[in-house]
Amino acid sequence: MRGPKVPDYIRRLAIYVPGKPIEEVQRELGVSDIVKLASNENPLGPSPLAVAAIEKALPNLHRYPDGSGYALRKVLAARHGVDLDQVILGSGSVEIIEMLARAYLADRDEAVYSQQSFVSYQLAVDQVNGCAVTTPATDARAHDLPAMAKAVSDRTRLVYLANPCNPTGTYFTRQEFDRFLADVDDRTLVVVDQAYHEYVSRTDYPDALDDVRRGCNVMVLRTFSKVYGLAGLRIGYGMASQEVIATVNRVRSPFNTSSLAQVAAIAALEDEEWVRRSRDHNLRELVFVQGELQRRGVRFTPSVTNFVLIEFEGDVKELFVEFQKRGVIIRPVGGPGLVNCARVSLGTRAENERFLAALDKLVPTNAGV
Numbered sequence: 001m002r003g004p005k006v007p008d009y010i011r012r013l014a015i016y017v018p019g020k021p022i023e024e025v026q027r028e029l030g031v032s033d034i035v036k037l038a039s040n041e042n043p044l045g046p047s048p049l050a051v052a053a054i055e056k057a058l059p060n061l062h063r064y065p066d067g068s069g070y071a072l073r074k075v076l077a078a079r080h081g082v083d084l085d086q087v088i089l090g091s092g093s094v095e096i097i098e099m100l101a102r103a104y105l106a107d108r109d110e111a112v113y114s115q116q117s118f119v120s121y122q123l124a125v126d127q128v129n130g131c132a133v134t135t136p137a138t139d140a141r142a143h144d145l146p147a148m149a150k151a152v153s154d155r156t157r158l159v160y161l162a163n164p165c166n167p168t169g170t171y172f173t174r175q176e177f178d179r180f181l182a183d184v185d186d187r188t189l190v191v192v193d194q195a196y197h198e199y200v201s202r203t204d205y206p207d208a209l210d211d212v213r214r215g216c217n218v219m220v221l222r223t224f225s226k227v228y229g230l231a232g233l234r235i236g237y238g239m240a241s242q243e244v245i246a247t248v249n250r251v252r253s254p255f256n257t258s259s260l261a262q263v264a265a266i267a268a269l270e271d272e273e274w275v276r277r278s279r280d281h282n283l284r285e286l287v288f289v290q291g292e293l294q295r296r297g298v299r300f301t302p303s304v305t306n307f308v309l310i311e312f313e314g315d316v317k318e319l320f321v322e323f324q325k326r327g328v329i330i331r332p333v334g335g336p337g338l339v340n341c342a343r344v345s346l347g348t349r350a351e352n353e354r355f356l357a358a359l360d361k362l363v364p365t366n367a368g369v
C-alpha cells in the first residue's frame with residue numbers, strides 16, 4: 001500500500017517527546033518506587049475541590065460538554081476583570097498555542113520566539129508550515145527582548161513569549177516588557193505564555209493581563225496544569241481582545257474541552273487554600289534545591305518557577321538513563337545553548353532528596369566539602 005503523499009512540511013515535523021511516564025520506566029527497567037521530576041507537575045496532587053467536582057459531574061458523562069465552556073469562562077472573566085468574549089478555553093494551553101498558529105500563519109507568515117523557550121512554539125508553527133524566526137537567549141538564558149523586537153518584520157503575525165520561561169526558569173521584568181511593547185508594531189499579536197505565573201514572587205514580574213486590559217495587542221495564556229494540579233485533565237485558557245478571541249474561535253474544534261475539565265477548573269479556581277499551599281511548598285523547595293545545588297558546585301540557572309535547569313559536565317543522555325536506573329526521571333533538553341542540560345521539576349521534599357542522592361552517586365560534586 002502506497003497511501004497518500006505526505007506534504008514535505010509534515011514529513012519534516014519533529015514529534016514531541018514528553019517527560020517519560022512513570023509506568024514506562026517501571027516497564028523498561030523493572031524499577032519500582034519511581035520519582036518523576038520531568039514534567040513540572042504539582043507534586044502535592046490535584047486540588048481536592050476539583051476532584052470533588054469531578055465526582056459530582058460523573059453521572060452526566062453521556063452528555064457533550066458546553067462547547068464554549070460558558071460557565072468557566074464567566075468565572076474567569078469575572079476573576080480577571082475582562083469580558084466573557086475575551087476568554088477562550090483550550091485542551092491545555094498548548095492547544096491555544098496551536099490554534100493561534102492555525103488562525104494567523106498563512107503563506108509562510110512569521111512567528112518570532114526565543115531559542116531557549118517552550119518547544120511547543122516550534123511545533124505549532126511547523127505544523128502549519130509557518131516561518132519560525134528565532135532569536136538567541138541572553139547569556140543569563142533569558143529572552144533577549146530587544147533582539148526579538150528587532151526580529152519582528154512586516155511578515156510577523158505572532159510573537160510567543162514564555163514568562164517565566166520553560167525550560168530556563170528565567171523571567172523578564174515589567175520595564176523590559178514595556179520597552180518591548182513600545183517597539184513592536186501593533187499589527188503583531190504578542191502572546192505571553194504565563195503557564196507558571198502563579199509561582200512567581202518577584203515584584204518586577206509583569207502580569208501581561210494588565211496589558212490585555214488596557215487594550216494592547218497582547219494575549220495571555222494560563223493553565224490549570226501547574227499550580228492547580230490538573231495536568232491530566234488538559235485545560236488552559238487565553239485572554240485577549242474580543243477580535244483576537246473571535247478569530248481564534250474560528251479554528252477551535254467543537255467540544256475541545258471536556259465537561260469534567262470545565263467543572264474541575266471552576267472548583268480549582270475557588271480552591272485558594274490549595275493554590276497557597278502549592279505555592280508555599282514550591283518556594284520552600286526552590287530555596288532548598290537551589291541551595292543544595294549551589295553547595296555542590298553544580299551549575300544551574302536561577303529559577304523563579306517550579307523547576308530548575310541544570311548544566312551537567314557529562315553527556316546528559318547517559319546521565320538521564322543512570323538517573324532512571326535509580327528511579328528518578330529528569331528531563332534532558334536540547335537545542336542551541338542547551339547542550340548537556342536537563343530540567344528537573346521540584347517535587348516533595350522526599351522526592352527532591354531522592355534526586356540529590358542520585359546526583360551525588362552520579363556526578364562528582366563538592367557535596368560534603
Ligand SMILES: Cc1ncc(COP(=O)(O)O)c(C=O)c1O
Nearest residue numbers: 092093094118166195223225236
Ligand atoms: C511554558 C509552557 N507553556 C504551556 C505549557 C502547556 O501546558 P498545558 O498544555 O498543560 O496547559 C507548558 C507545559 O509544560 C509550559 O511549560
